[in-house]
Amino acid sequence: MIELSIYIHVPFCRHRCAYCSFISYAGREADIPAYAHALAQELRLRPVENAEIKTIYFGGGTPSLLPVDALSQIFKAIKEHHKIADKAEITLEANPGTLSREYLKTIRSLGVNRLSLGVQSLDDAELQLLGRIHSSTQARESIRQAKEDGFTNLSLDFIYGIPERSLETWRKMLGEIVTLGAQHLSLYGLTLEEGTPMHERVKKGEIPSPDPDAAACEYEMAEQTLEAAGYKQYEISNWAKPGFESRHNLAYWKRTPYLGLGVAAHSFINSERTANTSDLDAYLSCLSEGRLPIQTTETISAIAALSEAIILGLRLNDGVSVDDIEAHFGIDLHSRFAAEIAECSSLGLLDEQDDRLRLTPRGRLLGNEVFTRFLA
């Protein structure tokens, strides 16, 4: 029996945030019914033999824009084609500006048992700078409602490294974040992507560019504050109360199979990675004609798989087990990557204890410096 994860990409947003480079479309909500129908078709066309679904993740975009009937249709299709494990983790990403009490209650009754709220900041001026559609009051209210409605596995996303933020603002915000009572926190550094409105504003000199040194200070402050508040960091960007690590994301980092459905979704099954088209119209038209929307297919070679296992494993605070790599790939990491390990260790980026190689705190800040050395 394969333990399978399902990712469903929902590429609709009310409005494009100023920093956004994800695959999402604003002003296309009228296409949601056709999209839900296309997802059901894709599920029908992509059976996975002998699988049990351990996690389902609705990501976006803004999955909380899916009306209840569209969400029910997608769940129905999943259940028609797959066996869902009894205690499957079922996450829906939500934007605080789109939630109502009734919606929260209904999605819970449909089976969503983990809510991931894109809060990003608790400062209204910052939310405006980011071009988010919600206010900090709406975010606090959504968190309160979700908890009252019985969501006992709540994850909140925040952004660090926002231009013009002072360390004092972040210190106070972290103080409030830990009082919000979420079981899981994800913290992402702001990156300035070309072609985004924020990039344009920086180019015109209207706002400063995100400062990597300020971002590093905020990250270190977050590590200390969250640990003191009982959150355990288990991945470069993720912290959880014990037992609330994201099982879905762990499946990616541990390279277990996943089926990605929807625009731009990726799948990884039987050493083969596929990517769907990232064009919404092409996706809808493929499925209306009964064709799969797969744009690229790549068979992962043994050497690429080794590289992925090391890089993804190093993202986790548990790191990579040298023995496991040897058992799985027949390769002794110390011989194969002797120079790379020695160099990263001498730079204070890698550490080895027992049989595990791990990023040091400094290594977590400079992860890419380490990862590039292990690329296939």
Ligand code: SF4
């Ligand atoms: S809500 Fe997320 S996906 Fe949508 S525009 Fe904002 S950052 Fe992009």
